[in-house]
Amino acid sequence: MKILSLNVILLIACASSEKVRFDNYSLYKIFPQNEQQVSVLQDLYNKETQYDFWNHPTMSAEYVNVLSSPLDRSRLESFLNKTDIKFFITIANVQEIIDRQTVANYTRNNIRSMSWNRYYNLDNINAWLEDLKDAYPNIVTLITGGQSYEGRAIKGIKLSHGSGRRAIFIEGGIHSREWISPATVCYIINELLTSDDRETKAAATDFDWYIFPVVNPDGYVWSHEVDRMWRKNRRPFGSEFGVDLNRNWNSNWLVAGSTSNPASNNFAGLGPFSEPESRSLSAYLRTIGDQIDLYLSFHSHGHLLLLPFGNTTEPLANYWDAINIGKRAMGALSVRYGTNYATGNIAEAIYLATGGSIDWVKEHLNVPLVYCYELRDDGTYGFLLPEEQILPNNEEVMDSLLELIHQAKRFGYMSNAPHLKASLMTLVALILAFVF
Ligand SMILES: [Zn+2]
DSSP: OTTTTHHHHHHHHHHHTOOOOOTTOEEEEEEOOSHHHHHHHHHHHHHOTTSEESSOOOTTOSOEEEEEOTTTHHHHHHHHHHTTOEEEEEESOHHHHHHHOOBOOOOTTOGGGOOSSSBOOHHHHHHHHHHHHHHSTTTEEEEEEEEOTTSOEEEEEEEOSSSSOOEEEEEEOSSTTOTHHHHHHHHHHHHHHHOOOHHHHHHHHHSEEEEESOSOHHHHHHHHHTOTTOOSOOOEETTEEOOOGGGOSSSSTTSSSOBSOTTSTTBOOSSTTOSHHHHHHHHHHHHHGGGEEEEEEEEESSSEEEESOSSOOSOOTTHHHHHHHHHHHHHHHHHHHOOOOEEEEHHHHTOOOOSOHHHHHHHHHOOSEEEEEEESOSSSSGGGOOGGGHHHHHHHHHHHHHHHHHHHHHTTSSOOOHHHHHHHHHHHHHHHHHHO
């Protein structure tokens, strides 16, 4: 009977493209207390594929979120009781929460109608980007970062106030069910274009910003139209679908935290960069790699700021600077609403996982500062973060981003803003004029 669960239901839905329903599916928050309990949960994760683990059981994880069908609930609970692992149910009926997440419609040609208490689908986000280009023709350029398996363009925008600036690159929505990621990225764009705050305006004008809210467009559309819990892209493999695009980059590919099983949510693909999304985006990145000072990737959930690498806990490259800058930024993030993020490299903060975008960017493009945010929440709603948390999430992230830039400058990174260079040149010219 257990087979008649998530996978089969998903298959039926994939074949017919009818919306997958999660009636009486429950979200568990599970608290392993010691190595033995972590190990039995890892066993469950590896062997019992009917459970959808939203994060990995490790000693560093405070909790593990598991989604269970109503059919499998009693088996899961008796297993947890037998192994003496504490747990509670955070959402009894996941479908109820999904039904509440009504997706808003953005009104074309009214950029102010993008609100921060609703999630938007791909068409809405792309229409908004186009309207921004019309509203800010001297600052905004539409850019294409590549193409998806199903032929959709990976659309983004470049914000630039002139030539000669160093770049900040932002990537969102690589895991399609993490809807808060594109919502955060869109908010950052909006702040950079419309805020009156002095520091935000300086950040907007000092750098060229390359921003892609949804780099897995096929998966995002599928998550909106068919299966809210979809994570991967949509390439078919027999009866299975999708590659985890954040395990497909050519950096220690398939070494850890990923599998060669197409049925898995962590399927790494048939080879490094086998997927058009990761391959084309990386090719785009190569064209501007030497300009990028800061690279940010947005995921959910878990209140974490991660940095490379995912294959080792060794403090490689400029680990200590990156950690110090990151921790200060997370201090700023906590001020507004008291949300506490932990900072660490992927391997130490979550688990060994390779083939992700940030590792490739650090390894192959040598970008000085590279981070991945695991946004709200703390495992209560997980990927189903309620709309009323979008704005506070976005505000605290924006606070942290400004502090990240501030601290990066203090630590000697990102210090060559053009207006500083210009003032320095003026000063030198004045001195020369005075002397001679
Ligand atoms: Zn993710």
